[in-house]
Amino acid sequence: MTDKREIAVAHWRRLDCEGSDRCTLWQAAQGWMLLGHAHWRSEDEDTVLSYDIRCGSDGHSLSADVAGEQAGRRIELRLLRSAHGWLLNDVMQPDTSDCTDLDLSFTPATNLLPLRRLGCACNGEMQVPAAWLKPDLGSVARLDQVYTRLDDSRVRYTSPGFSAELEVHASGFVTGYPGLWHGWVDGA
Numbered sequence: 001m002t003d004k005r006e007i008a009v010a011h012w013r014r015l016d017c018e019g020s021d022r023c024t025l026w027q028a029a030q031g032w033m034l035l036g037h038a039h040w041r042s043e044d045e046d047t048v049l050s051y052d053i054r055c056g057s058d059g060h061s062l063s064a065d066v067a068g069e070q071a072g073r074r075i076e077l078r079l080l081r082s083a084h085g086w087l088l089n090d091v092m093q094p095d096t097s098d099c100t101d102l103d104l105s106f107t108p109a110t111n112l113l114p115l116r117r118l119g120c121a122c123n124g125e126m127q128v129p130a131a132w133l134k135p136d137l138g139s140v141a142r143l144d145q146v147y148t149r150l151d152d153s154r155v156r157y158t159s160p161g162f163s164a165e166l167e168v169h170a171s172g173f174v175t176g177y178p179g180l181w182h183g184w185v186d187g188a
Helices: 108-118
Strands: 005-014 018-028 031-042 046-055 061-070 073-082 083-089 101-104 125-133 140-151 152-160 162-168 174-177 179-188
Touching: 018 108, 018 162, 031 108, 031 125, 046 108, 061 101, 073 125, 083 125, 101 108, 101 140, 108 125, 108 140, 108 152, 108 174
Parallel strands: 101 125
Antiparallel strands: 005 018, 005 179, 018 031, 031 046, 046 061, 061 073, 073 083, 125 140, 140 152, 152 162, 162 174, 174 179
């Protein structure tokens, strides 16, 4: 992507294990891009991943690349939205045909995209069918998510079996994810 402009940089510290994440939101003529780097250590296994997420001008996910290493195993993932659903390394993932967003399970960065579309209207609610890259990084599943704006800096997030009140920066990046992440944002 040429002619891109940095909008904001988010930094997080993991609360459930040792680790951190850093992500930059870029705007370009064709849409948006998230570039990030996450690393963590759990159960004596190290994981280091870089991720690039490309979105259209409407803020919906188009594709992503995830690369790095987990427990000594090389990770190279290509996620691509097609007319029939999401592909993971050229393999169609079931029940993802209407998933307009991508949720990478290992980072709060991907909450940014629906949160920016939700806007600032209190009590505004948005249902988001997301293609969720599972924590084992081996498959993608449909994850129905609901975002409800509580006030300027708080959003309730729910998905099957999970609910949390998120702290949100004006840029749309999550800065507080109870029990999982604590962060801050530079810029925007």
